[in-house]
Amino acid sequence: MNRFTGRRSFALLLPFVLGLLLSLPLLPNLAHAPVNSAFAVQPVTSIGTSATQVGTTRALLETLVVKGKAPKTGYSRSVFSHWRDPDRNGCDARNDILKRDLSNLEFKAGTSDCKVIRGVLNDPYSGMSMVFSLGASQIDIDHVVALSHAWQVGAFQWSDEKRLEFANDPMNLLAVSARLNRQKGDSDAASWLPPAKSFRCAYVSRQVVVKVKYGLWVTTAEKAKIQEVLDTCPNYRAPTN
Numbered sequence: 001m002n003r004f005t006g007r008r009s010f011a012l013l014l015p016f017v018l019g020l021l022l023s024l025p026l027l028p029n030l031a032h033a034p035v036n037s038a039f040a041v042q043p044v045t046s047i048g049t050s051a052t053q054v055g056t057t058r059a060l061l062e063t064l065v066v067k068g069k070a071p072k073t074g075y076s077r078s079v080f081s082h083w084r085d086p087d088r089n090g091c092d093a094r095n096d097i098l099k100r101d102l103s104n105l106e107f108k109a110g111t112s113d114c115k116v117i118r119g120v121l122n123d124p125y126s127g128m129s130m131v132f133s134l135g136a137s138q139i140d141i142d143h144v145v146a147l148s149h150a151w152q153v154g155a156f157q158w159s160d161e162k163r164l165e166f167a168n169d170p171m172n173l174l175a176v177s178a179r180l181n182r183q184k185g186d187s188d189a190a191s192w193l194p195p196a197k198s199f200r201c202a203y204v205s206r207q208v209v210v211k212v213k214y215g216l217w218v219t220t221a222e223k224a225k226i227q228e229v230l231d232t233c234p235n236y237r238a239p240t241n
Contacts, residue, residue: 053235149188
């Protein structure tokens with residue numbers, strides 16, 4: 001077959017080939033095709049953290065740095081400016097917590113329901129009910145992560161503004177028995193836990209949340225004790241407010 005005849009034959013076949021190609025079903029757009037296969041790649045989850053642990057105190061605890069305490073050098077309670085009004089609602093942090101944690105409240109006249117003078121507390125540390133009366137109270141406002149302890153696990157590096165925020169943060173404040181608050185002092189979980197065992201999971205969870213929020217670290221003994229408490233409530237959800 002000469003060159004002219006070959007070209008003519010190709011020209012005659014071309015419409016037939018194009019028609020055949022156009023009649024075939026279009027291939028799916030693989031970039032947008034639904035994944036429905038046993039061999040599909042699954043999202044990678046964090047190693048060592050199962051789906052049931054996400055959002056739990058136990059999972060949050062694992063994000064904290066573990067190391068020893070720094071010295072107390074330079075610490076004074078006054079470096080944490082507390083009982084301020086950082087949320088600018090007209091009430092200091094102490095009265096905000098009394099209003100949140102007490103029932104049957106009575107307020108000082110002329111304070112726009114701010115200054116609490118009487119109320120009843122279901123004390124989380126002891127499990128007992130006690131009466132608050134301004135000036136003769138058995139109730140304190142506790143820093144769940146104590147100020148002195150915080151200083152030794154990172155707060156010594158903070159600005160005055162960050163220490164003020166920490167000292168007045170509602171997440172780190174609880175109305176509790178004055179006797180037990182003073183018994184606790186500046187102890188961490190390794191040295192002191194609330195006598196009311198039913199509250200211990202909530203207590204260590206607050207400590208973990210506060211430490212994560214402010215970038216504080218835990219000691220080896222502290223982490224071990226928190227883990228021991230959480231063994232009794234492995235799926236305890238870390239508080240968010």
